[in-house]
Amino acid sequence: MQPENAHQARVLTSLRRNGPQAAVELAAQLSLSRSKIGQELARLEEMGFVERAGKAESRGGRRSGLVQLSGRLRFVGVDIGATSLDVGVIDGRLDIVAQTSEVIDIEAGPEPILCRAVEMIGKLRAAGHLPTLDGIGVGVPGPVSFRDGFTVSPPIMPGWDRFPVREHIMQQFECPVLVDNDVNLMAVGEMYSGLAQSVADFLFVKIGTGIGCGIVTGHRVLRGSNGSAGDVGHIALHDTGPVCRCGRTGCLEACFSGAALSRDATALARGGESPGLRELLAGRDVLTAEDVGVAMRAGDPQALGLVRDGGRRLGRVLSGLVNFCNPAMIVVGGGVSKLGHVLLAEVRSELYRRSTPLATSNLPIVLSELGDNAGILGAAAMISDHVLGVPPES
Ligand SMILES: [Zn+2]
Structure with missing residues (x-):
């Protein structure tokens, strides 16, 4: 059901x-007559979008009835990551009412993973969190043809190329x-x-296994003509250098990302150059970006060096983006952003050094406060906008 x-x-x-x-108030705000607004509200109430919400505070005259979005509206956000699957339920005001998470391997392919997502939604419904199901938004870790609802040539997702994700989910839930x-x-x-609620133009940089960037201009996500806008992990930093999973050399994410940190930390531990990392590797095959954080906080200079080098490289690429599109804020999220302020300080100093003063005057670079919830919130908000007919703010 959508507005008429x-x-x-x-x-x-x-x-x-x-x-x-x-x-x-609504009549005045939308320049509609009282009878017209009454008519539209009655239809919206019939369709289950709005409900009565008691009386307004008296201002001396008659107290008028309030209306609000129906408390039964529910949107589901599904965030499929390389290693995790998060499902959340939000209400009409975009507040999370329930969520659940599982560990997955994206390489298992689309059918088992989407099947898990469907089961997780089923469990949330069985627990009473979905009195209605008004829409589902799905995020996948690769380029997406937004119009077609499928992934296109995703580098880390065997079997997902052109798999009809949207059709698959729609067949299970009629929404x-x-x-x-x-x-x-x-x-x-x-x-x-x-944190970006106050700005119209910003960059969201996710540092996870790889690196990606969401570009928001005028409250709208810039997707590009094929859906690959913001794929900044494959911007070349060097002519040579480590081979990237995309097959080229010297890409940002081949030099700095969760995967690159894991590779470099493991090599340092094996080579005996870092006693701290070596100790963490004991009995395991590889170290993770999280281990680098542990060693860094324990004062290991090699681990600190990896984070600082990485921050400088990321800062260099971001300075190009800042010079190019003049955002009002940069929000940094994703698992590797848990390296925190050491990483951020390095990104900032490199970025301020390399960008034009006008572009960086008053440019906050901040760590996301939504953490793992950003993906489910965004997925559910996207479908909520679509269903309620909410246009981007202007
Ligand atoms: Zn690459």
């Missing part, structure tokens, strides 16, 4: 942004479904619920 006309969409947009309101790249959706999560 532009007036209804504007009513729903206003109720989502501003909370419960009286019909007279609208949209699919987008996970980093784009994390950016949407930051735009609605995170």
